[in-house]
Amino acid sequence: MHYDLRPDRVLVVDDEELVRTALQQVLDLDDQVTVVGTCDGPDALDTVRALAPDLVLLDIDMPSAHGLDVLRTLKALPTPPAVAMLTALDTADHLDRALRGGASGFLLKTMEPRLFAVAVRLLVAGGVMCTPPGSAAVLAGYAAKALLPDPPVIPGHLDTLTEREREVLALIAAGLSNADIAAHLGMGVTTVKTHIGALKRKLAVDSRVGLASVVHRSAAP
Known part of the structure; x- marks a missing residue:
């Protein structure tokens, strides 16, 4: 050998x-x-x-x-x-x-x-x-994040969103904080807040709960 x-x-x-x-x-x-x-x-x-x-x-x-x-x-x-x-x-x-x-x-x-x-x-x-x-x-x-449920899939018909906005939205719907989203996506917390602001404008909601609701309503049969 x-x-x-x-x-x-x-x-x-x-x-x-x-x-x-x-x-x-x-x-x-x-x-x-x-x-x-x-x-x-x-x-x-x-x-x-x-x-x-x-x-x-x-x-x-x-x-x-x-x-x-x-x-x-x-x-x-x-x-x-x-x-x-x-x-x-x-x-x-x-x-x-x-x-x-x-x-x-x-x-x-x-x-x-x-x-x-x-x-x-x-x-x-x-x-x-x-x-x-x-x-x-x-x-x-x-190790803790490995126990989180998979984030919901963002429906394709929300076509006004960028790919990065879709990722942020999915993680909001999964219940992650801004700091966790920043760490997960390798960006700063300020950048996450900017994406959240854009999501609220595009989806016409005024809170994180509203953003998560958009995902769950869209995913519902």
Whole structure:
């Protein structure tokens, strides 16, 4: 039987050269990990295509290119690498959006250096690793949402609504709060409120109850 014993191939994407260098030095201490390259956010897609890493360690907050936008681009590739977001802050909102965007991990830059190689091996093997203290609450939220009933289907004859408005309306009818809708759809609460305002105007109702009623009345036989 043949076993692939090659080291796990990692690309580090961060706008700060000092961070890229430090991570490379830390990971190079482990003979089961190879840093195949480092780059800034705008170069991530081309670099992934050229180097085909197993895992991308991706800074979530880069002035040159937001990490969540880069994540979305990478996960759209035909054969995407695993991606773990790097952050200096414990931001639950970013964690939730990153996981919904397809990230396999969310790692604090300040965690103990030896843990980075452990994280790489786990993530390349298909595992999930989240180190921010707030991650437990977010992951617990996923478990709770899994118990929610499926949102009702928005009838096709409400053709004045955009696709995003239909999604928001379905989640309102399922009883989700604005914060839950924002987390579910990967948008800000303010954006959710904007969509709700548009829904009220288009459907001629003045409350969330009215919006939910539209869905349930339309779905009734």
